[in-house]
Amino acid sequence: MKKKITILSHNLSGNSFGRAYLLARVLMRRYDIEIVGTCFGNGVWPPCSNINGVTYKILEGCNYPKFFSSFNKLLKMITGDVIYAIKALPTSFGIGILKHISSRLPLVLDIDDWEVGFYLSKTKMKFIEKSLNFINPNGLPYCWLLEKMTGFADKITTVSPFLQNKFGGVIIPHGKDTETFDPKLYNSAEAKKKIAPDECKIIMYLGSPRPHKGLEDVIYALDILNRKDVIFVVIGSNPDKAYEKHLLTIGKERIRLFGMINFNDIPFYLSAADIVVIPQRALPETIGQVPAKLFDAMAMARPIISTRVSMIPQILDGGGCLFDPGDSNQLADLIEYLLSNPEKAQELGAIARERCIANYSWDRMEEDLAGIFDVL
Template sequence: MRSAVCCATRRSATSSASVVAASSWSATPARRSPGPWRATIRISILAFDLSDNATGRAELLARLLAQQHEVTIVGPRFGAELWPPVRASAATYRSRPGRRYPAFATDLAALARLADGDVLYASKPRPTSFGIGLLARRLRPRPLLLDIDDWELGFFYRSGAWGRLGRALNVGNPNGLPWTWLCERAVKRADAVTVASRFLESRFGGILIPHVRDTDGWDPARYDRAEARARLGVGPRPVVMFLGTPRGYKGVDDLVAAVERLGGDTLLVLVGADLESVSARRWAAMPHVKVMGEIPFDDVPRYLIAADVVAVPQRATSDTVGQVPAKIFDAMALGRPIVATSVSMIPEILEGAGAVVPAGNVAALAEAIGRLLKFAERDVRLGGAANAAHNVAALGARVVPVGVIGRDGAGEALLALFQRAGITTHGLVVEAGRMTPMKTRIMAGGYPATRRFVARGGWDLVQSHERTLCQQVYRAGEGCHRGYLATRGGSARGLYHRLVLALERRIFAGTPAIAAIARRGKREIETLYGVASEKVSVVYNGVDLERFHPRNRAARISVREEIGLGAAAWTTLFVGSGFERKGLITAVEALAALGDRDSRLVVIGRGHRATHEAHAARLGVAERIVWLGPRPDVERWYAAADVAVLPTRYEPFGNVHLEALASGLPIVTSTEAGGSELIQDGVNGAVIDPRDAKALAVAVDRFREMSAAGREAASAAARRAAEPFTYAAQVAGFSRIYGNFP
């Protein structure tokens, strides 16, 4: 089962969970580690204005460090009170009222003395945080660390030359442009620097530490979504949420306009606004917008869980070039679908976990939000095992899918879909704390609960789509691990590979019927494991011939405009997750080898993007690649492309072949792909060595140089090649296998 929204958006947030305290933070100031050899360190965190939202970063640092040390947050307060979201915090705050120069000069030493920790940690290179830290270190030598999560000068530079001049003359502001400029020049005087984005790392050096969240504390299972929506009073309306201080560079006006375009009953909820501001009053007067004030830090998940989509519509300005909005990590930790703009590190962070659109493009923002709202926890697309269950039921068989799903929208939608088809669901185990993943292997039997269910007996037939030992029919959709290792040099080092190979041997030896998904896979299983030919059948995947159709090309130009592609730019499309195995590196090298320097490569899927971006930069083609991440609307991008490429190192079949061909799109694939058997060289695609970038470039160029009539002929040939691969044909293939059992 594929949910069109990434229900697994917590993946990226999970990796660093161990270093951040839970959001429901204990009121105990510090947790001392056991043992006399580990003394608790007193740390003073310096924030430049404790009445401002910049206090948020200092608060998060305090929560991190307070797990083992005594932490105090120190700084001036230029507003009347402490920043509202941290007023209920368990952190210790020390502050003095802030003033303008020259009066503020008399407060500097007193502020420095408030920072009495053994270690000083300044949040942001501002005069009243880092500057105070430098003074405190001069008064009493000790380590001074500097944390940089924004390019502070960028906030001053957005207003152009004249605005910059005016701000430069504002010497009375202790955190004004001239003093902040001096602080940036003094960054090297810090004993250590931590930064929150790659831009800041390139500008200041230091250690890159992106924002993180405790995914145990932010587990969506801990929060009641229905209660959150009731608290907001949104009823059944689809909710798009923006959470944070709605400054201009954060693109809130773009978001307001985008949601207005959607029409219907979609509601935009803005949480964190100053309710007395002119902008907040203007937005609140709009029927599609609900404006709420600032909320305590610890209440953030209780609001965010109510969202159907979380929007982070940053504009591309000097303010945002170094920013990584923390709310992205909030949404990821809570498993909320995200739409964000292609600014700073956002595309890299959201790879595989959200939709990314060009900054400032209201139409693209509206389209992405609408698409996620359409599919978010409502629409289920079958794939893999779920498809088999659905299709086999069409034979009139009584099918019992077995697996584990979550008590969430996607899980409920899957249950409803099976129930509508008359498929019993009592074999599906629902766990409240689990999120239904992108691909639910319905018939896997891999969890203890499902194994016990299958072991009850009474079944006429058990079919598995995973490596299990309780089936009569095994669909080898992942090929065979031994064949995969052969493409990597044949090494089976490591416990994991040895275990998989041992399990695979038992499966192929003991399973009565095996369904390969291509002739290549059948040969592999027979050759590598000595399995009798009559035991292995080929049952090809099916493709939705209506969803993937050449008529989608009618919207080709508008789809291209969403990512700034001209109508004439020759565009190659790569679709696949697991970039290394799928051969993206060869596609990038082929792009560099193409004679047409206006050509583009569009990449859809998830993988280690940074590695491939760095390689593209070395080859001088980084600006010619568009990274879209996983897309629920991939059919639109087949329609927008001129040719698809899949130079995969190992692919049992590859639905990309069927999807591209059904869309009328020629595909250049590799000799290691099962789907290559559909390809007629030079007619509907080409087959090349997966590591031969030059051959890939030549094959792509051959289609580029075709006449209009030639391209039409290639498109028609591609469609014809896909048409036999229907779901009905897949069902018939399984039916033949079942007929061999008494």
Template sequence: MKEKVKVSLLVWNLSTNDGFMRASLLQKALNKLGYEVEILGFLFGEKLYGAIPAETKLYTVEGSNYPNFIKSISKILKLIDGDIIYAIKPQPASFGVALLNKLYSRKPVILDIDDWELSWHGGDKWHYHPTLKQLAKDLLKKDGALRLPHHPFYLKLMERLVNQANAVTVHTSFLQQRFGGISVPNGKDTGLFDPVRYNPDESRSRYGLSEYRVLMFPGAPRPYKGLEDVLIALDKINQPDLKLVIVGGSPYDNYDEQLKQRWGRWIIKLPNYPADVMPDVVAAAHIVVVPQRDTPETRAQFPLKLTDGMAMAKPVLATRVGDIPEILGDTGYLAEPSCPEQIAEQIKLIFQDLDLANEKGISARKRCIEKYSIEAMASTLSSVIARLS
């Protein structure tokens, strides 16, 4: 291999967060190791999901449905220039493209699995057994289901090809048990997310939160994320200065508005903020809440909100789902999933001795730096790539 190894990160859809965030974290870790990195991906929407650093080498190709997607694949194959191809997610538009590239270039492929894609379609219960008539419709009609590059039929095929990758990285134990590979948990930029750089009182004042005890959820509400359980807990505690601050809101549907209609007295909604502003926003929290419910989807996930709170030395209140207890260790507060009564008790416990809770937060930051920082991520990636040499 060349002295300066180049890695091509392939993202199936740069128009959404579905792989974009993971790719950006991997890019930071690979840059720390001295690798040259390019990001390539399809745009199935009108624009990029987020801001890309100016120094990033980024190449996009317009995405489309089959059969036109074959032309899109041809275009992106001509752009791939890395010595190692790193596909984000077992999607046809990332891993499938990487395997096609491998056929003629012989360049090694790493597959990163940061979610169980099939879980969104029923997991192992999903099967495709169409009649001949239905199969013809799905293939031939302009809006036929099999014309979608991300149809679960193709996802299931990609899962069967995981062993064709030269290396696999995952970020939760659920995914490791299912697909094997090396655990590379999401890393946090603990230099940016450093509580020493921010003043909580000033942050609360800046975002209109000075009068409240703030439980913060820095993410998009979805039913499986358990915010209803926190809101029911606030009903039980019934102290008007306690507020659930939702940062960003849902880009998927009107679920956050449904929450507000029922529990509006407990909710304060803040807009989306750029990544470099988020530490200042999180600084305003008294508690960061990650109340995941126990579902096939959540068991496979590593909620980035955990390390938002940990890196900022905040008390983190979460549920015993997936890897969350392992990630927090003894540095956070845990409740059973879908249990508002336990969540209420933990909220009261934290505010009864906020000094102790903040000491736990300091321990959480130390744990985050050791195990869940960009530097920790880079250290593991170094050994993964060394095996390909």
């Protein structure tokens, strides 16, 4: 009989659910999986709305004091032999701790972001405001507290050396199904026709557009290049439509926003990209992050330009180009170089895919996760 793992997600409604979704997809190769959690929005985040063979047990999210009544309901939903809490937050790890104490079930914690770091770049007044937000179940006061309670976990997994040094544990990167993400399976010409005019060079960003992702730097770089045959395509959406409007305002005719797509469609869209950019800025919220979309681009053998932030340089290791975060001039030079040297761009993409298969495939993830869950 297979071991059953309960994956606890703090919020199934946002893009942060992507990590739980990925881990569920890999773990279900070896174990029975159920996903338990809250939705603080309009249902499950569409790109991850279902996994065949995995049960979703969902509770509507709410603020305190109403959320107190949700504790017992969530605890009763957990029927696994092992608990895997995603993020050190009250509505995932906090619930996991309560079940761990009451039922003595093994508890594993996954940390893919430094949650407190998201607040450190706020203005002083905004930080004070967030520090006094006691009605949000995952607000800063509780977030800070839960990061102090990671010792309750029997095992910890994480995504970067920064987070490993801070919290301990084993690094489990955002691996990729390299059999599905295989450029040979997709018609890049067909994908290009769907996205851009004929003969247009596509610089692509895949992911939720947010200020710390450095998308403005790409727009400024294209302004420097001033090439009419190059456009910036953003695949993904931000609930803050004001930020998307800001990008359209400064990008003008150089940018196209395609909105949210299903995870299954990602490789098709990526096949259209002449270059994939991952221009992370160096901020407290990015210092421990490893963008999951980096591995999407690597698996699809796309030429990649990214920043020297977190462990991105070590992951690429010769399979892409790097620039200093925020330096649009460097970025412009690299874009021009790769567009002018297609053979070199293709070579870098091939190296990236080889590295992804060797180090960041689902097979590799499964082996590393089995080393944790088989002994619990």
